[in-house]
Amino acid sequence: MRFVFHLPLSPYCRKVRLVLAEKRLPFELRLEKTWEHRAEYLELNPAATVPTLLEDNGLAVPGSAVICEYLEEAYPDTPLIGQTLAERVEVRRLTAWFDEKFALDVTRNLNGEKYLKRLSGRGQPDAQALRAGYLNLREHIAYLGWLAETRKWLAGASISLADFAAASHLSVLDFQGDVDWSISPPAREWYARVKSRPSFRPLLADRVPGMTPPEHYADLDF
């Protein structure tokens, strides 16, 4: 069996779950409390981050970017990183945009402060970080809306890893009720399209103790 060691509200884990489901590769989830630094887990992933993919043949693939490149090479049937060199640059540019820049500007400030801090017992959210996170989120949704308005999918004509990276971050924030979708109707329409894919269903069913997502979270016609 193929395993994914994960945390339910990690956007990086969500991205890998979406890619596996889009490529129709079955897997089982294993909850990994990374802050416990479990010795057996450190052997699979010395950086102690989630996700880690553990293949049937024993190959451990640590880290979401490494996993997504690996899956594209090992299971090329449903390509998600584009075909031409220029397409592949744009898919990887936007994936990095969300996994690095959006993560630093928004996800770290909102999900990091509200969820991860509590989960790992590191205290209360910092008000300044929350303010910065909400402000940055508005700008990022405007950029997302512009991409959604000018292209069929974020990186071009085909759905790609860039859409799944973006939707993973946004789904985590949406779970917390942090996304004001009225800012950009094209961004909202794009998210509704990604969210209605069968690969997204298991993510929308995730629940975590002590948090209740807003009513529209799992609603496909939000």
Add this chain to the structure above:
Amino acid sequence: MRFVFHLPLSPYCRKVRLVLAEKRLPFELRLEKTWEHRAEYLELNPAATVPTLLEDNGLAVPGSAVICEYLEEAYPDTPLIGQTLAERVEVRRLTAWFDEKFALDVTRNLNGEKYLKRLSGRGQPDAQALRAGYLNLREHIAYLGWLAETRKWLAGASISLADFAAASHLSVLDFQGDVDWSISPPAREWYARVKSRPSFRPLLADRVPGMTPPEHYADLDF
């Protein structure tokens, strides 16, 4: 002509310069003061980071990870990301280890505080960050030494992107006189091997205003 927009002490720019030189691809360097947010540069790289590669045919490739994947696909003759799936996982895992974990644990604390802060006029180094950086550097050099002792190159039998990522971060810290190579003779021997490659020579010739590297910095038999 091919251009690389860069900053001389950015480890990510250094990694891309090494990869281009190893693949014998000629290029010209362009200094880019990212904090000035130059409009023409934002068109090439909306994230306003360095490096950005600009190809002869007009294709802009932003961000060091995207550039290195692009170069491997566009110019596969000197492969630097491994051959088998497992080799490629290990090269990418270690590249991410240095570009993400080492960067956060060490480079941000030492190069960020001592160089980037001054360069962009954001004040004096923070003493606590420096202490954490030096402490983390010792642990990272021990891990590097263990890799160098058990393998020919960091990711296995062949030199790879992982060696160039690691050496890029270390060369920036070495320029500042921050590396105590006596901690690990195998790490020192590995660095001497990478440093003596022709691709490394232009990096060792870089100088920045107001900083003088230690005597051993450009010495191949340090």
